[in-house]
Structures are given as structure tokens and as C-alpha cells.
Amino acid sequence: MLTTFLLLVAPVLAPNQGPIPSNGEGDLSGIEEIRADRIRADLFFFADDAMRGRDTPSPEQRIAARYxxxxxxxxxxxxxxxxxxFFEYALARKKVDPERSFLGLSGPGGTERLVFGEDYFISSSRYAGDGSFSGPVRFLGEASKEACEAASLPGAWGVTVDDGGSILRRARNAERSGASGLIVLTDPASGLDPFPVRFRKTTELAKSGVSSPRIGARSKRAxxxxxxxxxxxxxxxLAAAGSADLAGLASGLDLRVESEQVGDEETVLEDVCALWPGSDPRLRDEVLIVSAHYDHVGVRDGEIYNxxxxxxxxxxxxxxxxEALAARGPLRRSVMLVWVSGEEKGLWGSAAWTEAPTLPAGTQAICxxxxxxxxxxxxxxLLITPTRDHPASNWLSRLVTRLSPLEGFPRLGSADEYWARSDHMNFSQNLKIPVAFLFSGEHEDYHRPTDTPDKIDCDKVARVARLVFRVLVNLQGDTLPS
Ligand SMILES: [Zn+2]
Structure with missing residues (x-):
């Protein structure tokens, strides 16, 4: 489970699947293979200290994938x-090259070369872009909408002074007026020097390297x-401007920024994908997906997060x-089991897979x-999202809700507030298929080193797995529920 909300994404409505099925509850043979004692044995391996929290990336995560x-x-x-x-996707690491990154100023007072991390800072490692930008400097005061519009900003740099006002709003105003970027000055009259402390972490991060997955279609803000x-x-x-104070900034000062990032390593990450082909000549082209992330957050300050x-x-x-499917034999429809990595880093593995799903030719994902x-x-x-009250409510979540009492979950609670917190969101958004998410709630050991296998109710895990198996078996009629 991802710690924070990434972004609020409008749920995708499930397409109408047409007329109603006449499914019975189906043949449950194979379900007896799902047993708490076996799950416990597996879990004590998978969440052992030796696996060191299965971080993305880590050698132990690769062992988990091979297991x-x-x-x-x-x-x-x-x-x-x-x-x-193994479905492979790449993790690229880039860092600001301090040798080739600087901010240069030239004006009536001469030229100056500013050093990244000493003379200038960035507020987020996202701002460590590549490129060369130059242009005249325009002083914008508080960078109000009107001031930005009046300043003929296209191709120029806006300058404002930090006085506690919203920099985000000022940046937006300057951007909308066509500025190349915004420079925020320390107020010379204040005697304070807050930026080196405020932006120390982001600057260190930009220098040491920021990892992000190569995921193609993901939209990037300009x-x-x-x-x-x-x-x-x-x-x-001020020296380059030949001015003793801000009032003298009006003209003649040019700014040039060189910002260069270098890639220092590329790591291959893996999702584990296993197909259980269907037996029906027509229905086997319809693939039911079941997913779970197998990564966790690794080791922090010497403590293993199991x-x-x-x-x-x-x-x-x-x-x-x-194991239940293997004992049962083929279902009529195909089943794809996907263990994704990188969930804790921002749903990476499901984002990568759903942008280039490895479905056999001629088949399509159903849910x-x-x-x-x-x-x-x-x-x-046990909680579920989407519930009936959620805009993405669909036949799958309704079916799971209907079958859940059979495994000892008389009434599923709502996990709607977790809609954007795990991988189903990418399946919904990118593949536009009905999704359902099962989750038994947060607890005091959530994202702590104390989330250990001895505390797991393996009978409960087995019952949730059996519920999923019942759902798969139930989806073998000629038509899907609506
Ligand atoms: Zn988590």
C-alpha cells in the first residue's frame, strides 16, 4: 500500500458488458489447496529478515521474483x-552535474557565475531539468497577474523577492505570461539567509541522484x-546589475542558466507474470487479471521493514x-496473475505493465x-473499493461483495478512500477495465519495522484468496455479469 495520495484521478467507468449471465456458483474443485498453513510457510520465507524488505530495486527483490x-x-x-x-521495465537514475550546471549573470556591473547548492537552489528535484536558457531579466515585484502581463515576459526571466508570499502563485503567473523561469531573491534588507537551509535536502537529492522509472506515456508537466x-x-x-538595491534591476541584466543532468545508472525492474490459459476456444481470449504488489520499502536506518x-x-x-488453479485445471477464460514491483515508490510496476500489457496476441483483459x-x-x-456508492462501481466489485459472506466476510466495508493508493488504479485508468480492490485495513504496524509474519492471520489471508478463487470460478459463464 502506497503511503500517500499521489493524485486524485477521476475513476474510469466500467464499460457496459451487456446482458446478464446465468452463472451458477461454479465448480469449486481446487479451492481446498488454499490453506493457511501453506500460506504461513511461504510468508515466513517471503517476509523474513533475509529478504530485507524487498525494496525496489534490491537484490532481495530479485530473489523474491525468482522464488x-x-x-x-x-x-x-x-x-x-x-x-x-518477468516483465521488465527500466529505472533510470539522473543527477545534476555541478560541473556543467550554473547560473550566469551579465550586466552593467560585470559578470557573475553562481554555484548550484551555494548561490542558488531548487525547491524540488523535479526542477532539476536539462537545458540552456537565457534571456533578459524583468523585475516583477510581487509577480501579480497584472505585473506579469505588463512586463513583456516571453523569452525573459521574472524576478521576485521572497517576502513570505506564495511562490507557487507567482511562478504560475510568470509561466502564463510566457516567462522562461522565475528567480526568487533573498530580501537583502532582511539580513536573513533562509534558502540554504530550506532547500538543503532537495539540493542534496538532486546532486546524489533521483531515480524514476522509464514509463513512456505518463504525462509530464512542462x-x-x-x-x-x-x-x-x-x-x-545586484553586483552584475551594477545596482546597490532592487530598484536598479530595471534594465540591462541578462541571465543564462545551464542545467545538465547526467544518468549514472540504469536498473532493470521486474513484475512477475504467469498465465493460466483458458480451455474454451472463444472465451480463452478473455483474460481475468489478479494482481498483488510484492515489493515493500526495504531497510531504513538499519531497520528491516519486513x-x-x-x-x-x-x-x-x-x-x-x-496452486488452486493448478489443482483445478484450466478454466474456460484465461487468468493472468501479476506480482508487481515498485508499488511503494509510486505504483511503478503496474503503471509500466498497464502501459504495455503482456497479453497474448488476440486476447483482451476483462477485469x-x-x-x-x-x-x-x-x-x-475486509474492505473493498469501488463500493456501490463509488462512481467506478462495476460488476466485478458487486460480484466480490455478493460472494464474500461465503468466506466469512458478512459485510464488506468501504475502501473508497484508498481508490488511488494501490495498483488497481492503473488497471482502471490505463486499461479501462472494471477493477476491484480487497484490503483488510491499516494497523499500528503499517509501514513500520514491526509488520512481521508472526502477526499475520494466515487463515484470513487464505479466506481472501478463496474468495478471489470463487470470483474466478464464477466468471466462467458464456457472458459476464453486468
Ligand atoms: Zn505499503
């Missing part, structure tokens, strides 16, 4: 990513640089579902049932 692959191969699953069980000048940077700017519930529980529950943190809290406590 899953070995088990799936033994069970007779088909590789779910072409010829491989880069609008905002640079904060420390006391020394502000003094240098992630037994988050998401050892869902990962091992999914493996138990694989995704995602399980994340299913082994804690009261035995009958």
Missing part, C-alpha cells in the same frame, strides 16, 4: 510476459524552472490462488482484482 517464478514453473504456468515470467538565490547569490545578481502484511500477505495469497494487505485486523473485517 515466485520457480514456484509458478513447477505448477505448470505459462510465462506471462512473452517467453519470460518544465518551468524556479531558482532560489541565497544571500550570496542575490548579492552577485512488509509481512504489506504486501507479503497479498503476494502469498496470490501464490495460493496459483483486475487487486489484493494488498489482507492479513490483519478482525477476522471478518
Amino acid at each position: 515466485l517464478r520457480a514456484r509458478l514453473e513447477r505448477l505448470g504456468f505459462t510465462p506471462g510476459a512473452g517467453a519470460s515470467f 518544465f518551468f524552472p524556479v531558482y532560489y538565490l541565497s544571500k550570496t547569490g542575490t548579492e552577485a545578481l 512488509g509481512a502484511d504489506d504486501n507479503g500477505s497479498g503476494s502469498m495469497g496470490l501464490l495460493a490462488i496459483a 483486475d482484482l487487486n489484493i494488498d494487505m489482507i492479513g490483519r485486523n478482525a477476522p471478518d473485517h
